[in-house]
Amino acid sequence: MARLASGEAEALLGSFREWLRRHGQPVTRQRDQVAAVVLGSTDHLSVEQIQERLQAQGATVGLATVYRTLDLLVQSGMVRGHDFGQRSRRYEPMGPGSVHEHLICTRCGKVEEFTHERLERMLPIIADEYGFQPDRHRVEIYGVCRECQRRVLG
Ligand SMILES: [Zn+2]
């Protein structure tokens, strides 16, 4: 859930088209359809889920085009790809100010998001202590979610 405000997904889609043009990449209807699904999503989507949503919209986009468009979206910085140690990578839109970290349940595969101001402030300080100039980071906590813990207890 990247919590994009309404209109933000539209704006990102516009920026992606712009980015494609600047990089000499054709702006096709299929690329547009894939980008719209990912940028308009509030989940961390797998390629399978992206295909399901495209099909539900009646869009026919080949798997190669889906992968290629995802690569371009990630390159453009508008989408972030995650390897949460699951079968497939997950993708989520990156709007302005959508900094957040993830909790990943290793039982059911659920991905939860959290934001923690103090943590975000600490990370550059830690990097600085090592004389390191931070560019980006990701914090991923793996374990068992609340529902799965209950399931074990019940
Ligand atoms: Zn996320």
Ligand SMILES: [Zn+2]
């Ligand atoms: Zn779980």
